[in-house]
Amino acid sequence: MSELMTPMSFEHLLNWILKEHKQYGTVFGEHDPYVADSKNNREIFGRALETPIGPAAGPHTQLTQNIVAAYYTGSRFFELKTVQKMDGAELAACVNKPCIVADDECYNCEWSTELYVPQAMEEYIKAWFLLKVLAKEYKLGDPDGFQFNISVGYDLEGIKSEKIDTFLNTMQNAADCEVFKNCKQYLLDHVDLFENVTKEDIEAIQPEICNSATISTLHGCPPQEIERIAMHLITEKGYNTFIKCNPTLLGYEYARKTMDDMGYDYVAFGDFHFKDDLQYEDAVPMLQRLMAVCKERNLEFGVKITNTFPVDVKQNELPSEEMYMSGKSLYALSMSVAEKLAKDFDGQLRISYSGGADYFNIKGIVDSGIWPVTMATTMLKPGGYQRVKQMAEILEKENDVFTGIDAEAVSALVEAAKKDPHHVKAIKPLPSRKMKESVPLLDCFEAPCKAGCPIHQDITTYLELVSEGKYEEAMEVITEKNPLPFITGTICAHNCMSKCTRNFYEDPVHIRNMKLLAAENGYEAWLKKQGVPAVTKEGKAAVVGGGPAGMAAAYFLRRAGMDVTIFEQNDALGGVVRHVIPEFRIASSAIDKDAEILNTLGVHVELNTRVKSVDELRAEGFDKVILAVGASKPGTLRLEEGDATNALEFLADFKANNGELNIGKNVVVIGGGNTAMDTARAAKRTTGVENVYLVYRRTKRFMPADAEELEMAIEDGVEFKELLSPVKVVDGKLTCKVMKLGDIDESGRRSVVETDEICEIAADTVIAAVGEKVPTKLYEANRINVSERGKALVNDDTLESNVEGVYVVGDGLGGPATVVEGIRDGKKAAEAIIGTALSRDFDEKLESETIFARQGILESEKKGQAESTRCLGCSTICENCVQVCPNRANVAVHVPGMEKAQIIHVDSMCNECGNCKSFCPYSSAPYKDKFTYFEKPEDMSDSTNQGFAILDREKVRCKVRFLGDEFIWTKGEATKLPEGLQKLIEAVIADGIL
Template structure:
């Protein structure tokens, strides 16, 4: 087990520390003023369209985060609202809470589909109520202060479980009552007092706005029926919520309603045959025949009470843990495989209850949510998609694409069936092991960590980000110069490279990898650059025997060093083994010819139909001799019928001949690996190409924007070496912060200890073999938290800094710190001071 897969509480506390309302207020509006962002969200959704009717109110958009990791803390809810969420399913509460609720950590895995081993809120119920009331107030303020929308047209939907005794307990009853009307709670009173004492934070909000704040946080509730909820108690719980509490009520139903055989078939059809789940779970859960009769009774009961009863589809799906994905024995599946299950349950419900309200959360994302809405399902919430690159900004894309003011239509089983048929035929909904190839590897640097995974995955380390930047802007000559800096065969690699780089592309976690190889070919074809200027002859000669990829690359690199190069190939055309093994590329010869033209423009003499049988003459005529003809051909040239690899290496060494490609590697190699072999043999041949200035790059505006592959796909590049911040985006709690510190080449990632519950999600999306939540510089709000952790980081103690760096723990003045740590501490004090607790907070 790695340090990223510890159980909670072993070294670093996984307990989140909610902000006081005053601290939350100072953070939100302090960050707006100093950074033009809030919890790292710098792009806001502003609703300008119509609202729709929902229950007994109006809502601007019927979508937002599902009950789960994105609705646990107030900062989560703020981030979601800023990016366009207007319907919020608050995380489920139950009597078992806080430290009494043991959750194995890490608790989230979202590499392809998603799994979790968490369930209800990890806060105390009283803390959860505090977070939800605080967030409800802050969102109303932000709506006015930043002109984000109507402060009355968003909805909080609370969620409770899992027993009748539990939801009727004093603890949960107080929670429900407090969210129905918070005005009588101390939480509300203290928050209003803090607002009145801090009116200087606002430019638009005034005293009248404070007095008009609505304390009615929730008028609706969802009942979760997982984690041991007894089928016999479901109806009494729902009657209690509808009849006694007067709430519009949704029943969260489970995929088990489909029955084992149907669920097994659906998952098998989309490639999830490896998932293990027990038939007994279906038999012990609520059966559809019983559910149908119960729903009929509850619809009538709700009507009698002038409330709405509906269903929420669906809870996550329990499967066995068969590897080390997460700790424990059972985990809960969500994401794309849950989509086919949840949509199938929706069809089942709609067939029997065509007028029932169906709320939905099961694998919804930008590629299906609008079609879901057209089936009559509303509201719709999302979770798994928010756990991936882009994070909350994925909500913004959904919101900006929404057709505002359009009421949901009547439920359509036909449209649901058509959608199900489409997604089951769509490869994106199938199981994928791509996450296993995603990591570029290496240790995670504590500082200045941004890099291109695609570049690190490429054997010749091409600067993909730079040539994508130029290609996106149509500057193909500049892009071609960047390509040629590391790649002497742009046409061949643009046409037939294995494209290891694409396996590492961050967009694999979003939609599809950028078509790096295709863009490279476009650059080569659209550029006018066909040589490298300014090469000075060095007065030496070189012979390259073998005109395959290794030989062509070697000749190119030698010419760049100033050699007078002769390239000899025994066949009529260059290309070597490429022409024999690649049969499905009709343009291969044209790619070879184009790269040959670049060679000849560099001054390389290309001689085809040239069989060299006498190495001794070559050795006397040329200063350097390189063999790129394969081990078998080299042995034959030496007159050795069978030779071990070591024998060939020794023979080449004695003759002062350099082997390249297959003969050197002792294996068949790809085109790009042939080029890497040439680089290794020839050495550096730098041509001094200037990289673009990424300060004007609009990468931040691309975050969270999911797109299909484009003809000119360069625009989809995320330029990870300039703007990575994956760990920032994917953290539901906003516990990772990007600090843009003047004087540093890249932003610094600061981990905020109080917000972290060690879910581990950032580990999956970090391109290194690292865990940002454990390895990045961490800010601690107090000494106790610092001492309860092994993370590198610091806390402020009066005018001094208590810090940990490796095994060193010291306390000193800020000016006595050195390097990046000093820059971070000074930046927090000077520019991010709103995260530092003030007296009384």
């Protein structure tokens, strides 16, 4: 595909907007417009401003449709994408693609507009007219309530060039510009298209498009050059002027310490930018001089913070050597620059702000006197442009006049940012949000939470029931696939929450909590309705082991009508959850409730019974045997001297004795997984223990434990000893080799490199949580074939071993795993025995308007059942790729006969920034993998995308590429093109929008 964008004509843009709004009530896919009230107007540069926010000079102000979408949702201050002497194809050849990655903090390697400067100017003029008429037509506010701010760079020679000089002059007054004249005439000739726009309204559109400029200079630009550029814009051109200032003004040491303290220690940057860039001691007098010059000319002057922050590419984030950091990690640095300037200028230096602004901090920024505020990163995430409306609403304020910047308020924002969970880096890297499957060409809406759940629970369905207080009904949905609602509602590893799209907003929907809420409130009523199923299946099944996998297998077999007996060697069901996981993690009473479900269904349970031989069970009439025996063989930790206690043995003793153990004052736990965290937390609660140290050879960031497990261990006072490799235990001391982090290895983690340094830690007891092993000898004794690593060899689809009728499930199959993975295994074996699926899907869908009303809304965590209303209903509507594309190059098309809108990619509107790839729930990049609309047949030669180009609209005749083949298709002809894609093409043509 070509990365060069093709701007649309003014006629096309206007007709697209009007048709789409009339048919669907949306504008470029945006559902919820912001309607401004003039009583909240501010003023800057002598012009009104309905909201003090809008898109930064970046991907959201490059094309006309971007600016329109931003305006529709509440933006009123537009920092237009930077123009410079180098442009078009010459610039495109220098910018590697993809150029944006915004899954968490954001990085980009883009520069200025990728259009030619005259094209960029045309885009801005077209946008000027469209915003004027849309304000009236859709009653969004005053046509004069928004402002354009041009961004120019990067040196005085380039700015003085004929190309840029023409741009500057035209943006100041476009009366003689052909594009301006043509747009105005088209509107006058087609005034009948409007309901609320009159000829007089169109005639009133003034040619003075822009009276303010922001100077964007490259890193390393000398202060004298910056001042010369500013003087040129102020004295020669008469522009109100902002100068971009960078965090490099803070000095390397401050920036490095701030980043490290906030968890961004992995972000690499040298000190050369700090040395080469404008120095603070030079900046202050320069800014004072320019303020004075502007005051003499009755112009406004200020600084723009910030011009992003250059960092090194270290983990292949983008195909470049250096990239610019923005978003949440930049906020504290940017505000620190604002703090210094606010103090040193007594609040009188105006600051235009960008750098990590979002819903959670924007009110504080604006209330401190810093505005206008422009944004990019937050708008690159799901919700997209729609996020602006929420921010515009919370900033509404009558008679707000700029009187200066409150330096104390800014200082408070800086200090808060350094600890704010919305800005500090999570203790561990975010797990991948991707599903393993590739995105389908059609019907790509799927809930990633359900796909990420090993048992594919119908999460969106039961969340909605919980939100309505229908707990019993929610229990029906949950227990269809999950027989352990209390256990999983309490300690499930919740991979569903890791996949939740809400992670890209603030926090995932707390799905596990909602499951527990349903169980606690719906259990009794649901259980009363559960009868004992009749025995309808031949034979009997024995389940050896009463942990989660065994309990699940018994549940599904019994529910399907089979006679089932569980043989458990201990005195109660629950396995490791019951006998090892501490009571402070999960109460025994919760496990009892899940066990009671099996009792109610009529599962036979033989406690305190150890089964050694499958043959014994066969002799007792059990023709099907499921081995759910767990992985209890201790893992080994090799030390040169001394021994370590096994973690599971310690946890069992701790639980059996209520923590009354004699293990000394100083305890060291070796390991970095969830079991290590449980062990360390239990040790902290053990009688007589004063210090608990957790030793791991990598850092916390690269420990395998879940983030919440790490956080709870930290809260309990466990002291983490990172980058240490245990050597020996002698005389109450653990000797370790000190390690250091190396490069990224194949697993995606930093490798560790041994150093010559030695460290000693006080250790009365050393506990090793280094993994458990499967019971190989038991399998071999029962003629079950095993792998070289001693694991049972089974059929992946059925989990049946080489011994007919014998199945292996749970931890005993692959080693320690999660509870829900054990449930998955138990169900899989049960289905193999019964010969059919043992659960059904619930396909209840949320109303589209309910989902759209939730999109783009960020909020703090809710409590109780209201938490469920944060669900974005991804199984009904996803459209992440639509929302996050600045250019609107992914379009939701309404197709007759199809339940939901289908996504089509528009080749001519895409510059391959790659942002949609970050947020597509599938392991795909929609800009490459979705069915693509090509404006012209010849455009297909620059792409390998599957898609089509229209040859004849009346006959519905197209050139198509499908599964690598290219062919001509005409509606009604026999074709290998699937019916759904035929309908999609027909819908695109019938819409007449593209």
